Amino acid sequence: MNRDRDTTGPFVNRADMLRKRMEMIAVLVNRINEEEMEQNRLNSKRKAGIISNILKNVGTFLLHRVK
Numbered sequence: 001m002n003r004d005r006d007t008t009g010p011f012v013n014r015a016d017m018l019r020k021r022m023e024m025i026a027v028l029v030n031r032i033n034e035e036e037m038e039q040n041r042l043n044s045k046r047k048a049g050i051i052s053n054i055l056k057n058v059g060t061f062l063l064h065r066v067k
Helices: 014-066
Strands: none
16 A cells, blocks of 8 residues: 555655655755855955955055155
8 A cells, every 4th residue: 555645544645745844944945045145245245344444444554654
């Protein structure tokens, strides 16, 4: 007897249940990946801002030293 086609017991639509669980897992994995990409983007922007400020400060320091 094929359990996936058993309509009389606890294995009703077992394949569908497993398929739905896999879909839910895929959705969660996608959300995690999107969140990770967003965090990486924000971290990159933050690092770029820090580097920009450092370069500005070095430029200002050198400008005042030359005067």
